[in-house]
Amino acid sequence: METIITAKGVHIIFPKDCGNAPKKRLLIDALAAFIEGDHVELEERVDIEKVRLPSLPEGVMEVKIHRVITHGKEAGVHLTVYCAGRKQVEAGAFLSFRSAANTIISKLDILVDKDR
Helix, strand or coil: CEEEECCCCCEEEECCCCCCCHHHHHHHHHHHHHHHCCHHHHHHHECCCCCCCCCCCCCEEEEEEEEEEEECCEEEEEEEEEECCCCCEEEEEEEEECCCCCCCEEEEEEEEECCC
16 A cells, blocks of 8 residues: 655555556546645646536545556546544545546546445
């Protein structure tokens, strides 16, 4: 596992990758930009006119990414969000890029399991 610590102190823990799927790292970097509220970075990675970004829970301390799967223009991410003073939240994000060769996220669906 590898860890990124954002400027806000949020730890993003993710599986070490072989480097053969660059979109995996792009998704992790996009998550870090989202947590930081880095709108300039997000506008480079997300089609803001088509994608509605979710709100971020208060007090996020850590995000653990269990799996990132990419294939062509599709991707999926399984993660757990840990917040101060509340129960962890399990989530899955399903994304589409504009095309298999493009790195702009054009669709985002998130499923949340708050009962774990």
